[in-house]
Amino acid sequence: MNPNKHHVFALTAALVSCSASAVDTTMTQAGYTGLGITPNARLLDWGRFEFAYDNQLPGAQPSTHGSNYVAGFGMFPNFEFSGRLAANSNPDNCFVNVCHGVRDLSASGKFAIGIDARNRFRLGLGATDVGGAATNFRSYYGVLTFDAGSYEASAGLAKRSTSGGNRPRSPLDGPFASAAWQPLPWVRGQLEYTDGSSFAGVRLFAPKQWLPEGWSAYIGANLALNDTKFTERNWWSAGVSIPLYKVPSLPAAGAQAPAPALADAQKPLPVYEARTLPAPAAPTPNGGASVPAQRAAEPLPPAQPIGNERLEALAQALRAKGLEDISVGRMADGSIAIRANNATYNWNSADAIGAALGAVARELGDDRVAYRLVITQRQLPLVAVTGQADCLRQWIQGTNTCAGGELSTPGTMALDRLEEGANWVVSGLQPSWKTLRISLSPVLRTTVGTEVGVLDYSAGINVGFRQPLWPGADFEWRVQQELAHSNDFGSGGLLESRAIRNGTERLAFTQTVRVPLERWFAPGDDLAIRRWGLAAVTAQGTVGRVGNHFDGVYGALRWEPGDGRHRVNLQGGVFDNADYHAVPNEPKSARPLLLGYRYNVAPTRTYLEATGGQFMNNDRGLQLGVRQWFSDVAVQLYWRRTQVSSLTRSFAGIEFSIPIGPRKDMNPSELQLTGTPRFSHAVESLIGGSNNAVVTGRGVQPPTPTLEAMHNSDRASLLYFEDNIRRIRDAAR
Known part of the structure; x- marks a missing residue:
């Protein structure tokens, strides 16, 4: 036998004898999961984000050389969405220099399902280059994929929307096919065919131990096997994939158990990972949600009296956990009343609930005594837990034989009534008005693919000083400073007027109150209060300067009845522009008036949102959005159409929202330095036009404090806290 053939045979036999590795999913240059050029019927895993780069623009004319950026999201269990930016040249200003080639910002989507019990056959339907001003690479396709573990084969049919000539077009047209083999976890080989062109490629994956848990990264090489006008002979690719639902551990938290093994076709759910804990229980008939229990609680003997020194120790334990405005006392029935304000667990109020419950269990868990815990935000009741202290401790330890507690929110009852008549032993420990809050937040303004x-970008920092005054009231001063910018945002640049403005961004007084409708319309009628959500109405008013140069007043109402499936909000204001003409499209006098609605699709943690009316810059219209939550990260797809002065514009975009800073901020004292509970940034494109010109100032929300921020980023419902029972228990440990 020829020695070279012998070596090839030996290498092939060695690879085949290795334990098979499933073919890894990667994004392609066109914005769908696939191999190099063609799609398959697989999807980005639900809750994952992937960024991919190619130094090639397949199908571009007159040159395919350039930069191709793709950002993909596993939005839903059977749907992926991606944004693509394809450009032959990155920095050129086409209004100054002639731009040759393409600069295309677009979106793509794919829907796929398994069609057999073993999930080896999958069927996918998708479209590329949807939206945007130009449609250079639009194609519609259907694809069938057979998955045999380390082998994968796909075949499909596509139809592109642009024809031949010298126009850019998608290489995906007519019948296409592909095959991939991944004999080892770190290498994948692939072959593809589409529209008369054949390609080969290889992907090399980084070892998992090199990366944070759940991440993956790869580099790849691609080769055209025949002469083709779609690509150059060879090019390279790279990508990184990140799970959006991973949450860092709290300080002093115990080690997490390893992730459980998954079945062959099973994927991890994109939720908070409390790995060894049971699922939350179903809601109780009276509108609360029981903490999971193995069996019903047994009859308990009368509660033993708890001395004042133990109640004082409990208050100190709550203080050590970073809570404030702490009150601990006794109710007439012998239960222990506990009230604490959260200004430290700003990523998620579920962590504050868990921290408080952990303190209660450690200090009172030796006794069979009832407790009533109310957690407040800005001193207004947010959520309550009632239960038995000994059962609570068992539940936290995972050895419970009785229910550890019951959750309630303002949508199901008036939480203040739980502690009416309490005899407080400790009152107002660590008062919030004695703490000056200092927050650091990034500021980013961009234009993409224009x-x-x-x-183009303008990046800076916003430093906020907030002084709590009395329940629900605070005074806030926020100052921002630009730190870096691209040339177009600089002095004399085309976007200079949109750059971050240095100086005071906000100087305002805000008062938030709960509107006691239950006292006015249904005093003492618990059924009516729960049915109509009369205790779930919150109002907020702001007066001062906002948005750098708008002086005026602003008001908002929020109603979230029942278990929080629905939320309605109304907001409006009157503002005068103290620096009129400084920013294009900003009015001399702003009169925003907006009505909003949100529906919570609880099984997938999806919010369907609609906002309509008159926006900040007096344009009138409607915005529709779908917001998907992955633990503390949110991704929103939206469409907006507004009109001003008979000129109507439509936009489509994606917003990415994350917390920045530690999961638990420093404990309050005279000063408290905090991070950013919610940093959001959107990329949008004008749709229905002939170009992607920079159009600003449409659909702007009033730049004021919001009620949603006070309500745990609109995650303060019974449905939400019930869904995060395991996170609450983790934080209690």
Whole structure:
């Protein structure tokens, strides 16, 4: 036998004898999961984000050389969404220099399902280059994939929307096919065919131990096997994939158990990972949600009296956990009343609930005594837990034989009534008005994929000083400073007027109150209060300067009845522009008036949102959005159409929202330094036009404090806390 053939045979036999590795999913240059050029019927896992780069624009004319950026999201269990930016040249301003080639910002989507019990056959339907001003690479396709573990084969049919000539077009047209083999976890080989062109490629994956848990990264090489006008002979690719639902551990938290093994076709759910804990129980008939229990509680003997020194120790334990405005006392029935304000667990109020319950269990868990815990935000009741202290401790330890507690929110009852008549032993420990809050937040303004440039930016920092005054009231001063910018945002640049403005961004007084409708319309009628959500109405008013140069007043109402499936909000204001003409499209006098609605699709943690009316810059219209939550990260797809002065514009975009800073901020004292509970940034494109010109100032929300921020980023419902029972228990440990 020829020695070279012998070596090839030996290598092939060695690879085949290795334990098979499933073919890894990667994004392609076109914005769908697949191999190099063609799609398959697989999807980005639900709750994952992937960024991919190619130094090639397949199908571009007159040159395919350039930069191709793709950001993909596993939005839903059977749907992926991606944004693509394809550009032959990155920095050129097409209004100054002639831009040759393409600069295309677009979106793509794919829907796929398994069609057999073993999930080896999958069927997918998708479209590329949807939206945007130009449609250079639009194609519609259907694909069938057979998955045999380390082998994968796909075949499908596609139809592109642009024809031949010298126009850019998608390489995906007519019948296409592909095959991949991944004999080892770190290498994948692939072959593809589409529209008369054949390609080969390889992907090399980083070892998992090199990366944070759940991440993956790869580099790849691609080769055209025949002469083709779609690509150059060879090019390279790279990508990184990140799970959006991973949450860092709280300080002093115990080690997490390893992730449980998954079945062959099973994927991890994109939720908070409390790995060894049971699922939350179903809601109780009276509108609360029981903490999971193995069996019903047994009859308990009368509660033993708890001395004042133990109640004082409990208050100190709550203080050590970073809570404030702490009150601990006794009710007439012998139960222990506990009230504490959260200003430290700003990523998620569920962590504050858990921290407080852990303190209660450690200090009172030796006795069979009832407790009533109310957690407040800005001193207004947010959520309550009632139960038995000894059962609570068992539940936290995972050895419970009785229910550890019951959750309630303002949508199901008036939480203040739980502690009416309490005899407080400790009252107002660690008062919030004695703490000055200092927050650090990034500020970012961008334009993406426009005739001005591929990416232009103005980046800076916002430093906020907030002084709580009395329940629900605070005074806030926020100052921002630009730190860096691209040329177009600089002095004399086309986007200079949109750059971050240095100086005072907000100087305002805000008062938030709960509107006691239950006292006015249904005093003492618990059934009516729960049915109509009369205790779930919150109002907020702001007066002062906001948005750098708008002076005026603002008001908002929020109603979230029942278990929180529905939420309605109304907001409006009157503002005068103290620096009129400084920013294009900003009015001399702003009169925003907006009505909003949100529906919570609880099984998938999806919010369906609608906002309509008159926006901050007096344009009138409607915005519709779908917001998907992955633990503390949110991704929203939205469409907006507004009109001003008979000129109507439509936009489509994606917003990415994350917390920045530690999961638990420093404990309050005279000063408290905090991070950013919610940093959001959107990329949108004008749709229905002939270009992607920079159009600003449409659909702007009033730049004021919001009620949603006070309500745990609109995650303060019974449905939400019930769904996060395991996170609450983790934080209690």
